[in-house]
Amino acid sequence: MTNDAFVKLSKAAIALGSAVLLALAGCTATTTSETATASTTATASTTATSTATASSAVAAVVTAADAFLATLDSSQVAEVVLEITNDNAAAWSNLPCGSDCRNGIEFSTLSDTQLTAAKAVLQAALNTSTGAGYDQAMQILLADDVLGSAGSGGGGGGGNYSSGTYFMAFLGQPSADGTWMLQFGGHHLAVNVTYSKGAVEGGSPYFIGVEPTSWTGSDGTAYAPLDTMKDGIEAMITSLSSDELAQAKLAESYTDVLLGPDQDGAFPETKSGIKVSSLSDAQKKLVLAAMTPWVSIVDDHSAEDLLAVYESELDDTYISYSGSTDLTAQGDYVRIDGPSVWVEFVCQNGVVYADQIHYHTVYRDHTRDYGGELSF
Template identity: 25%
Template sequence: MTLKKIISTSLILLFFGVLPAQNVLQKANTFINSLSEEIKSKTLFNLEDSERFNMNYVPIPRAGATFHDFNETQKTAALDLLRASLSEEGFRKSQEIMELEKVLRIIENNDADKMPDGRPRRDPLNYHFCIFGNPSKDKPWGWRFEGHHLSLNFTSTDGIISSSTPTFFGTNPGIVRSTEYKGKEVLKKEAELGFSLLHSMTPEQLKTVVFTDVAPHDIVTTTDRKVKQVEQLGISYKALSKAQKKTFMELLDLYMNNYEHEFATGFRDKINKAGIENLTFAWAGSLKPGKGHYFRIQGPTLLIEYDNTQNDANHVHTVVRDLTNDYGEDLLKAHYAKDHKH
């Protein structure tokens, strides 16, 4: 059975309610129990291991087992864990980003470009699974799914997903111009809503929204474990018109809707408590598609970045950072403090 068939079959099962979408703990243990001791040695790490913070989104050697290591049962279990950790929309995007590796292999036509292990650099199976700690209701643990243009980081405390950030999605090509995938644009809605909000601004508002006419070459937070001080720029939510506020919230919800439902609900509550009126929207670069552009939504607890500058502005990087709880660090501190008292 191919990876594509496994994905399709699992989606059918999910639709009919056979695969509970939120039971991450069960899915994690099913996945671990399916692995041989050899594969476990590649996959399992201590929760405190520094590897947990080794985020990256370019095609480099990584820790963790990949689909190349798995038999069909293990592939299915791995994908079930990923699906349970995301919304259906987030899962779809992750699979389509992996498929873009096939496009790059065709359009780059460079068979000599290999990873150190001899496999092609562009490889839809070269995505890595790492489990940190022992999946349990009582003790914190985490896991990561990562490869080219994907870095999905999850932490569980008290039996639920307590952190799903940093969350990185990327696409190259942003819009596929050739091959059988021509016209595919995985992050299309992000681009459309960003430009829609920008183009709704009055000339006076644009003076506040656009902070430079040259977009940064990449997201400014890159792979930092902790987000360094990023100046909050742009127009505040409270300065928007009613129609602009609606578009702003559609864009924010688009990002929140990538997450598993219960986590997304908690993340939204956290943003609301910090004050929607304290969020800002800022833009850099071209005001039209086709040239380098960048936007961000920022507030006391949240930073969303979207950058499309590379490959003639047809190469997207976008990330969500929880400024207080990336990698679950804030909730882990609270958990350990509670345990210490007991």
């Protein structure tokens, strides 16, 4: 081959190589662009699906609420539908104080048809898993029947223990795109779910307690409605080493939850205990698992959204305790305090069953109590 022929062949090879590289570059750019477009489309699709799911869940609650209101006369509707105000929102309690400390219409005054419709609202609004949400709430009502049958006419807050002494109210008119709140509660139970623009904006404050902590029904069914909560809290706090327990120990003693009724916005200015960022991955999972039963008061989709926020804030969350970690005696107390989430669990001496302990707990959110719609 002559030198001239070799040079021409080399130039042709270089030209061909350049063309191939340009083609590959173009293909890569196209692939990257297509991948980015596909990713954006997938994200938009997921967001749209999530929004549609939330809107569908709220629509179901509104449909049930409207159906319940349709069973009531005008005076009963006036008892149920109230304005959204600070005073109305804060009118809840864990005490057996009837209508003196809470809003709404009393279950004992409803006909069978009306009661069924009222419970349908709760079924639509709350988690439907066994032992959570609606099922757990109904077990608290059963516990009050147990207390009533125990024959005590007194007790803390004045007695009057009965599954009929629970109340339902709507703060604002139920709407698929407006802002309103579902309130339901009585002794040892206060549910506050806030809706806005077709989504759950908050499932707190949520108080749940129980006395007795366990019992067997007349049909042989065993009940222990807060055992999942207790077990999760206990697994979390007992996972700490002796050095970690020393960091988590609170200087104060507690005989009740700190942020119960009439304590809106009263979060401690300084967080106490051990920071979750210092714990192992396994312990972090226990912290998230411990708070889950409280967050799961609302529907599955809304609970998942809230838990995703709390998980993202886990490293800046603190856990602490007072008393012992056995959770078997008066004053045994555990707290989870994050940038958003707040959970308390405390053991108290029994009121009706004085030889036993019973549980008080509360779930709050630093920014989402009452859906963040009110300031305290």
